[in-house]
Structure formats: structure tokens, C-alpha cells
Amino acid sequence: MAWSGEPQAAKPGEARRFGTTLTRTEDGWVVDGTKAFATSATGADWAVLLVSLAGPGGARHAAAPESVLLLGCDLRHPSVTVDTSWWDPVGMRATASHVVRFDRTPVPAAWQLGQPGDYVRQSWQAAFIPHYAASFLGAAEGAYDYAIQYVEKQDKGGDPYVQQRVGSMAVDLDTARLWLRHVARLWDTGRIDEARIAGSRARHVVEHLALSTVDHCIRACGARSLVRPSPVERILRDLTFYVRHDNDDHLLATIGRAALGREHDASFFKP
Ligand SMILES: Cc1cc2nc3c(=O)[nH]c(=O)nc-3n(C[C@H](O)[C@H](O)[C@H](O)COP(=O)(O)OP(=O)(O)OC[C@H]3O[C@@H](n4cnc5c(N)ncnc54)[C@H](O)[C@@H]3O)c2cc1C
Structure with missing residues (x-):
């Protein structure tokens, strides 16, 4: 699973804003915030998070793609929760792409894939x-x-x-x-x-x-x-x-x- 989706423009009637921020720690990273379109959330144990050092916006919506980082994330960590109420689409109902919240989720440095910007640059x-x-x-x-x-x-x-x-x-x-x-x-x-x-x-x-x-x-x-x-x-x-x-x-x-x-x-x- 690769989760990027952090649409930045709200739709009519949408109160919540999606987006994550990333903080460097001594032994890795802390991810805080929400992602939408998290396909297979509730089913998967691990996901690759596409997050940006430049703040909310994942990869597709990032202002600075060269700041996008890929982090492996253990979804069983208690700081990771899934909101299953958001996914009520016209189609693709047999799959699920929920909203996931990361409440200061720690990610060890060893779970970082490549260097910032590699995904886009390569x-x-x-x-x-x-x-x-x-x-x-x-x-x-x-x-x-x-x-x-x-x-x-x-x-x-x-x-x-x-x-x-x-x-x-x-x-x-x-x-x-x-x-x-x-x-x-x-x-x-x-x-x-x-x-x-x-x-x-x-x-x-x-x-x-x-x-x-x-x-x-x-x-x-x-x-x-x-x-x-x-x-x-x-x-x-x-x-x-x-x-x-x-x-x-x-x-x-x-x-x-x-x-x-x-x-x-x-x-x-x-x-
Ligand atoms: C079934 C399904 C499964 C998905 N699974 C995943 C997944 O597993 N992982 C993941 O990361 N993402 C996933 N996505 C999300 C996908 O990658 C997009 O982020 C999402 O579809 C964008 O939603 P949106 O069109 O509402 O948002 P927006 O990005 O807000 O776009 C709205 C519209 O505006 C256009 N637009 C955006 N910015 C501009 C601009 N600056 N100027 C002009 N037009 C603009 C867009 O092209 C689009 O047509 C999934 C999407 C779907 C539909």
C-alpha cells in the first residue's frame, strides 16, 4: 500500500482539512495528521507513506515534490486510527480507501526508503x-x-x-x-x-x-x-x-x- 492522498482544496461542505506534517527525531521521524484515499486501511498491517518535509500535501498535492519522503509505517501502532465513515463513493465500493489519522506516529529511520525527492526524481x-x-x-x-x-x-x-x-x-x-x-x-x-x-x-x-x-x-x-x-x-x-x-x-x-x-x-x- 502506498498512501499519498492529502487533497488540499476543500470541497463544498467539507469542514476537515487533510494533511500531514513530519518532524525529525533522534532516531527517525514523527508523522502527524491525516490522509484520505488510504486504500486497504483496516486490512493492511503496513503502508508506505508518501509525506512531505514541506508540510501537508503528500506527493500529488505537494508544493515541492523534491521534499517528498517515503516512510514504511506499521499500521498496528496505537497512534494510527482509521475513520471508516468518509468512504461512501459512487463506485469502487468493493474496495476501501479510508481516512487515516496519525497521532504523532513514530517511524524509525531504518524504515525510510531512499532519500527525499527520490520517488519523483527517479x-x-x-x-x-x-x-x-x-x-x-x-x-x-x-x-x-x-x-x-x-x-x-x-x-x-x-x-x-x-x-x-x-x-x-x-x-x-x-x-x-x-x-x-x-x-x-x-x-x-x-x-x-x-x-x-x-x-x-x-x-x-x-x-x-x-x-x-x-x-x-x-x-x-x-x-x-x-x-x-x-x-x-x-x-x-x-x-x-x-x-x-x-x-x-x-x-x-x-x-x-x-x-x-x-x-x-x-x-x-x-x-
Ligand atoms: C478509487 C481511488 C483509489 C485511490 N487510492 C489511492 C491510494 O491508494 N493512495 C493514494 O495516495 N491515493 C489514492 N487515491 C487518490 C488519488 O491519488 C487522488 O489524490 C485523488 O483522486 C484526488 O482527489 P480529488 O480529485 O478530489 O482532489 P483534488 O486533487 O483536489 O483535485 C480536484 C480536481 O482539481 C484538479 N486540480 C488539482 N489541482 C489543480 C490545480 N492547481 N489547477 C487546476 N486543477 C487542479 C485535479 O486534477 C482534479 O481534477 C485514490 C483515488 C481513487 C478515486
């Missing part, structure tokens, strides 16, 4: 980005499989509009798989710089392919595909939420900056 997040595309593709494949089953059951395979929807879905899935293979090949053959930006390109393209596949599925099948226990009802909610993990507008602008040879943030797509 572009580790860029190695992680293709997994979003793989997850989006999984959602799209689920919608496609169900659409085929649905259309065949209702004997609508002869309808030319349905045929076009199915054709579009099939091409979307092929395209997504080819993108992922392309990214994997770049990593496997050591073309690291190309692999990093290709991972973001794949994440961008596959977000749109997956959303379009789910839309085609719903249009081909109809309203009952969105009535439980249809899996499409869940896939639509999960995908709608998971693609928000990064902002695609910023992601695409980052791809543009890279193509123009400009400085760009390949980790968190900051403008």
Missing part, C-alpha cells in the same frame, strides 16, 4: 501508471463480454446498429491491448524514457476507449443492463470513479509538453 510513479490502463481495460472487457451475452440472448445480433456497437467495442479492446503490449515491450527492452511517457499515453487513450466501450455496451443492451444484478451497473460506477484518480486534461497536456520537448511532470502531471 520517476517511480511513471512505472506505476500503466496499471490504470490495465484496470480500465478489465472493466471494458467485462462490459464487452456481458454485451455479447445480452445481444445473443435477445437475438439482436442481426441489427446493423447493434453490429456497429459490437464492432466498435471489439476495436476499442484490441486498441487498448495493443497499447499495453507496446508499453510492456518498451519496458522489457530497456527503452525506459520512451516507456515512461508511453505509459501515460496508454493511460490516456485507454481511459477513453474503456469509457466508450461501456457506453456502447449500454446503448446496445438497453436500460435493463443497468438494473442490478447486471454487472454493467457496477462496471459503469467503478470506471466512472477510478478514471478520476488522475485528471486526464492535465495528463494530456503533460503528453503535449513532452512531445514539445518541454519540461513536464511525468509523475503527477502538474501544470
